Amino acid sequence: MSISDPIENGLKGGWLHIDASTLQVSRHFEADVVIVGTGAGGGVAADILTQAGLKVIMIEAGALKSSKDFDMEERTAYPNLYQQAASMKTADKGISIFQGRTVGGATTINWTTSIRTPEPTLDFWAKEKSVVGLDTQSLAPWFDTMEQQLNISTWLYEPNRNNGALLEGCNKLGWQSTVIKRNVKGCWNTGYCGMGCPVNAKQSMLVTTIPSALDAGAQLISRAKVMQIEHSEGKVTGLKAQVVNTNFEPRGTTLTFSAKHYILSAGAIHTPALLMRSNTPDPFELLGRTFLHPSLLSGGIYDEQIKGHSGAPQSIYSDEFVWRDGASGDLGYKLEVAPVHPVLVASKTLGYGQSHAELMKNFNRMQVVIALIRDGFNEQCPGGQVRLTDSGFALDYPLTDGFWQGAKRAFLSMAELQFAAGAKQVRPMTEGLPQLNSWAEAKAEIETADLGLLRTVVASAHVMGGCPMGEDRLISMVNSEGSSHYLENLSVMDGSVFPTSLGANPQLSIYALVARNASLLAQRLKPVVG
């Protein structure tokens, strides 16, 4: 079947796109607004500002790929579409981090889960983090707008068995569960969202806001990595970017940019790292405090075929434990499932040789639950810290005793759920535990398990924070509209502005918040540059 390729069509139609890896000489570019990054924040901002009549340039370190490049194989997707070929880890190697590096950012490779910002999170920000004007009521129109634009609606099809087991376990235990809203249009329900949607059903930035902005005259420069913000007397005066080659290594060619306004949407690690590298003002040393939703994994083996690689990757979640002890209480965790693809599973399970082979031979009977720990709300799990290194950056993320206590509760919940759903064996992904054959056995073993760094598999696909918003300069870098407290023509529009983690998958929160803030910015800029 022929798949319509909006990227190919747009390029043929004359989009202003430069693959910087092809440039032989240094160049200078000018615009009304320059946006660094093209993910959930940059894509939405680019579209809104372009439609408002402003000349916009989007700069992206990753490459421009399209559905014809998405071959549904991890060996292609990870090096082409993920930061550090999906090998990124915290400095102590304790947490694996999956983050996008491609036009469209993480929206190109995420699992489509779309959840509005939880009310307890917004309340916490208002009360503790000096955030103003962001409550459920005031954000509702922005959520409505983005849900409509990106076809975000409740997944009406039967969940695949991977998600179905989560639902079944919740129902049997009387736990809360919710059918997930997904940003898809004409989804083929194949289960390969994490490798780029090969049929352009996922309404990522790659096929929605970015084409819309390019159709309206915006310019996209891919494979250019912004390295420096030049600033003077409280204003940004320009950006410098390195051209990278097809392996994302610097080529020695430099691009410079000047604009009336600059927006950072490089994501929760690269936005603060760029600000730190550029020596922008940070008198209270707030840059780089990062939240990850550090997540635990539990594998269940069932008699029936699960085939967790097939079908919508996430369609059910449970918030039974997220807010049980209040936002600032003991660590809560969201229960979701992870798709089961060979490289992901083989590398995020335990052991080797015969035991690992046995696990992999049960590949199609394996169901994987994940527990996403809600971090940043108290000292039990305060988050990590980005720091600069000679070669780039590192993320220190100490896993505290409080975290491990939360992790133990999460492993218990996941095992209880999986046995309730019919699992014959459960394998919490932590070294030292035997194969667990009943809930009673699991309860006894997990309660005495010795969880710890490197022994326990911890992963994250939700990088947040690093440039917090709020009105109190003692605890924030940008105001509640994303405008820098220190550089008058700089805004931050991505998940780095979250003052804590969300307790929910971040993409829809970024869409709505950036839609609001970019619209406010467009109103401010139009009279000046119109």
Next chain:
Amino acid sequence: MQRRTFLTGAFVGTAALALGVNLYPNKVEAPAEDLYSRLLFSVLVPVFLDGMLPEVAKPREIVINRTLDAISEAIKVLPSEQQQELAELLGQLESRLGLLLLSGSVTPLIMRQPQQLISMLESWRFHYLQLLQTAYLGLRELVMASYYACPEHWGGIGYAKPSFLLK
């Protein structure tokens, strides 16, 4: 083309301290291009993948070679910093003194029996020193990811990608 290695600078730094050597004398050649590295992985791959490799010699050799190629490809797409860390580890495993420090024996890995290699990996896996755990995890993840990245290895686990886009 696969993609994940996870060795730490701490490993390198601590080993250097213990050995009293400068670990950065020259740029270490990318291990993918290094014959010794391939030899080293050729003895580790059968241990890591025991139970997934064919028993018959010729098909077994083909699968091992394919995995070694995949490891080579994987290393090439990793950030240079990670390539360097891996090269340092492999260099230590090549050096007699490094090998003694890491495994308690100067016998080259390519001369060891599978059970001896398992003992070494088990020691690293549960070691109290995080640097040895990291070495285990780095090698493990690189081998596992590389093997399972190859479509020709999916038959054993009953996995196949959808065929609707195949030309």
